Amino acid sequence: MRNVWIIAKRELSAYFSTPLAYVFIVIFLAGTGAVTFFIGDFFGRGQADLQSFFSFHPWLFLVLIPAIGMRLWAEERKTGTIELLMTLPVTTGEAVVGKFVAAWLFTGIALGLTFPIWISVNYLGDPDNGVIFASYVGSMLMAGALLALASCISALTRNQVIAFVIGAAASFLFLMSGLDLVLGLFRGWAPAYVLEMVASMSFLVHFQTISEGVLPIPAIIFFLSMITVCLFINAQIVELKKAS
Amino acid sequence: MSDLIEVESLSKRFGAIVAVDDVSFSVARGVVMGFLGPNGAGKSTTMRVITGYLPPTSGTARVLGHDIQKEPVEVKRRIGFLPEGAPLYGDMTVYSFLEFIAAIRQLHGPKRRQRILYSIERMGLEQVLYQRVETLSKGFKRRVGFAQAILHDPDVLILDEPTDGLDPNQKHHVRELIRELGKDKAIIISTHILEEVDAVCDRAVIIDRGRVVSNGTPAELHARSKFHNSVVLRVRTDAAPKAAKILRAITHVASVDTGAPQGGHVSLSVVPRDGRFIADEVGIAVRQNGIEVDEMHTESGKLDEVFRQMTVDREQILVARR
Numbered sequence: 001m002r003n004v005w006i007i008a009k010r011e012l013s014a015y016f017s018t019p020l021a022y023v024f025i026v027i028f029l030a031g032t033g034a035v036t037f038f039i040g041d042f043f044g045r046g047q048a049d050l051q052s053f054f055s056f057h058p059w060l061f062l063v064l065i066p067a068i069g070m071r072l073w074a075e076e077r078k079t080g081t082i083e084l085l086m087t088l089p090v091t092t093g094e095a096v097v098g099k100f101v102a103a104w105l106f107t108g109i110a111l112g113l114t115f116p117i118w119i120s121v122n123y124l125g126d127p128d129n130g131v132i133f134a135s136y137v138g139s140m141l142m143a144g145a146l147l148a149l150a151s152c153i154s155a156l157t158r159n160q161v162i163a164f165v166i167g168a169a170a171s172f173l174f175l176m177s178g179l180d181l182v183l184g185l186f187r188g189w190a191p192a193y194v195l196e197m198v199a200s201m202s203f204l205v206h207f208q209t210i211s212e213g214v215l216p217i218p219a220i221i222f223f224l225s226m227i228t229v230c231l232f233i234n235a236q237i238v239e240l241k242k243a244s
Numbered sequence: 245m246s247d248l249i250e251v252e253s254l255s256k257r258f259g260a261i262v263a264v265d266d267v268s269f270s271v272a273r274g275v276v277m278g279f280l281g282p283n284g285a286g287k288s289t290t291m292r293v294i295t296g297y298l299p300p301t302s303g304t305a306r307v308l309g310h311d312i313q314k315e316p317v318e319v320k321r322r323i324g325f326l327p328e329g330a331p332l333y334g335d336m337t338v339y340s341f342l343e344f345i346a347a348i349r350q351l352h353g354p355k356r357r358q359r360i361l362y363s364i365e366r367m368g369l370e371q372v373l374y375q376r377v378e379t380l381s382k383g384f385k386r387r388v389g390f391a392q393a394i395l396h397d398p399d400v401l402i403l404d405e406p407t408d409g410l411d412p413n414q415k416h417h418v419r420e421l422i423r424e425l426g427k428d429k430a431i432i433i434s435t436h437i438l439e440e441v442d443a444v445c446d447r448a449v450i451i452d453r454g455r456v457v458s459n460g461t462p463a464e465l466h467a468r469s470k471f472h473n474s475v476v477l478r479v480r481t482d483a484a485p486k487a488a489k490i491l492r493a494i495t496h497v498a499s500v501d502t503g504a505p506q507g508g509h510v511s512l513s514v515v516p517r518d519g520r521f522i523a524d525e526v527g528i529a530v531r532q533n534g535i536e537v538d539e540m541h542t543e544s545g546k547l548d549e550v551f552r553q554m555t556v557d558r559e560q561i562l563v564a565r566r
Contacts, residue, residue: 006347010333017335017376080331084392087295088348089321243258243298 003090007098008105011072015106020071024064028110031060036117048125053117054135054211058175058204061146066167068106069150070160072099073238077158086242096235100151100227107143111136131211138210141223142203146171148230155237178202246272248400248430249294253303255454256289263289265454266303271447273399276426278445278462279434282555286454287434288328291404294432295325307400321349324398328405330389334378338369338388341377342395349396363391366421383414390418394425401431407440419444438547441465452555467519468553469545470498475514475526478539481505487535488512494529496520509538 015021032053036042040052076082085095121127150167157163176182178199186195199205206219247270256264264286271277281287292298294305296316304311310318333341342363346356364370367387372380377388386409393401406422407415422431422444433444441448441462448465450458458465466472479487488500496517503511516522523542530537 003348006344010336010344013340014333014335079334080327080329081333083292083297083327084325084331084333087297087320087323087325087327088345089317089350090348091317 003094004098004101007090007095008101011099011102012105015068015102020067021106024067024106025110025113028060028064029113031064032056032114032117035060048121048127050117050121050127050132050135051211053114054139057139058142058207061143062168062171062175065107065143065146066150066153066164066171068103069147069167070154070163072103072151073155073234074158074160074163077155077241078160082238082242086238092235092238096151096231096238100148100231100234103147103151104140104144107147108140111139111143135211138207138219141210141220142207145203145223145226145230146174148227148234149174152230152234152237155234155241174201175203178205248273248308249432250306251290251294251303252305254290254293254300254305255302256286256293256298257301262454264293264300267451267454267456268303269449269456269459271430271432273430274427275446276422276431276433276444278441278448279432279451280436280438280441280448280551281434281451283436285451285555287451288404290451291325291402291432291434295323295402296320321396322398322400324393324396324401326389326393326401326403326406329408330386332377332385332388332392335376337374337376338380339373341388342391345392345395351396359395359397363395366394367391368417382409383411386410386414386418390421399429401425401429403431403433405434405436407435407437438551441547450551450554457554462547463544465547465550466545469543469547469550470515471513471543471549472519472545473516473521473523474543475523476539476541476543477512477514477526477530477535477537478509479512479535479537481508481510483536484510484512487533490529490533490535491526494522494525496522496525513543 035056036050036053040056042052045052073082076085086092090098118132121132122129149170150163153167153170154160154163156166173182179202183195183199186198190198203223206222209216209219249271251267251269254264254267255262267286267290269277279287279290289298293300294307294312296312296319299313304313306312307319308322310322312319333344336344339360342360343356346360351359364373367390369384369387369391372384377385380388386406390403390406393403403422407418410418419440422433425431426444426446433440435441445462448458448460448462449456450465458468477487477491484502488502491497491500491512491514494514498515498517501513501515503513514522514526526540529535530540
């Protein structure tokens with residue numbers, strides 16, 4: 001556990017030592033603001049809730065989360081520091097989790113900085129803060145699952161651009177897997193239970209159930225197990241790829 | 245348990261390629277072992293296996309009795325490792341990088357501070373402490389890599405080409421450091437600079453295409469050279485043919501090689517049979533025949549020649565096959 005935290009601290013400071021962190025935070029905040037007020041029509045809806053804010057999170061994450069995750073392992077492999085890291089007295093698991101925690105904390109910081117919109121809606125009306133809290137939790141969990149996926153893909157390549165593009169594509173598939181766009185790929189040839197399984201993997205659906213404010217346990221378990229599985233695969237990939 | 249590093253029939257295969265083939269050696273405390281071989285001979289791979297970065301395909305290695313496969317973290321804790329090219333986190337400052345290493349090496353409190361200060365002072369990093377690593381020169385980066393490796397005062401140091409890319413002063417400094425650290429540690433350095441073997445190593449292991457082809461002291465290596473104990477004379481160019489004829493007649497002389505003329509002089513290498521000591525005989529012959537000699541010395545042997553002899557140039561083999 002100690003090592004996880006030491007690695008996470010180093011990674012987190014690495015984000016802030018490059019312009020990436022600031023660029024990301026500014027774009028994320030500007031992006032959430034823009035979609036909430038213009039596309040989501042925050043004022044026009046005349047309702048004291050943050051639905052127009054949260055409903056666009058999956059689409060922002062689609063582009064922004066792979067951008068955070070892409071450097072996690074690709075950069076280590078490109079600069080050769082992976083040889084340094086993996087010969088320090090840490091296990092592969094600790095390194096994988098440490099890096100993931102750093103990226104997740106960073107996302108948490110960006111998400112936390114959207115607090116003015118929460119203050120605004122409370123100033124303007126009387127929203128259900130329980131729902132808002134649940135939505136933040138859901139958003140955080142979804143970001144975590146997408147990050148674990150991005151981290152996993154980052155371990156496959158030493159090229160950050162490739163990691164980003166494949167990460168974004170994979171995120172898109174997981175987000176949309178409940179919709180016809182993705183299900184259509186399987187319909188016709190795959191048995192019904194496969195279809196059902198693919199449909200149940202949809203990040204979008206799980207995120208929506210959480211942000212309805214009832215904090216459904218299955219959705220939380222879904223995201224947490226998604227994180228666990230991705231990080232487990234991530235560690236295997238790191239082990240395998242060291243040799244090449 | 246005098247051997248801190250024990251490598252036992254270690255092999256590493258990457259698919260069909262055999263990078264390390266049944267390599268065995270051991271290194272005791274107080275010994276600096278030079279690990280030599282042409283590029284791609286398997287030096288780095290062997291080091292990566294010992295440091296626990298790569299798992300061996302077969303065989304094993306032990307560091308202070310801990311098996312690299314059964315207790316990888318215990319092994320890593322006892323090793324200081326400078327990977328090839330000294331990769332570092334470029335986005336960190338030198339000081340924060342050393343702090344990170346100290347934390348992960350479980351150094352706490354005053355001990356942490358003391359070790360960090362020691363490494364900084366040892367490697368002369370005072371003036372760059374708060375610079376980002378990526379802005380440093382190659383020499384400084386290497387020194388940061390070194391500082392990182394000695395930070396926790398490990399019993400075992402593994403240095404992959406520690407002097408590669410350094411200027412002569414820095415090389416000298418690093419060699420001095422290795423010699424000093426080598427007094428109470430077991431050290432493996434890989435290199436393809438042969439003078440380094442004479443300068444710092446107590447033992448030299450040569451590997452070629454993944455196999456150990458020689459394991460001995462530098463003196464033993466020198467003795468393998470055909471120029472071992474040969475006598476080199478510098479004479480005037482016009483006197484050279486006559487002198488060579490006289491020298492060739494001495495018993496135990498295998499051959500006399502004439503070098504390229506330089507400023508009216510030429511050097512003659514008198515090569516003995518079976519590495520015999522022939523300086524006395526050569527001296528007598530020179531005096532008796534009145535050969536004018538500018539300079540005369542005995543060679544201990546040419547390491548680069550021994551190296552070439554043992555690690556046959558692969559390209560030559562390929563050319564020969566065609």
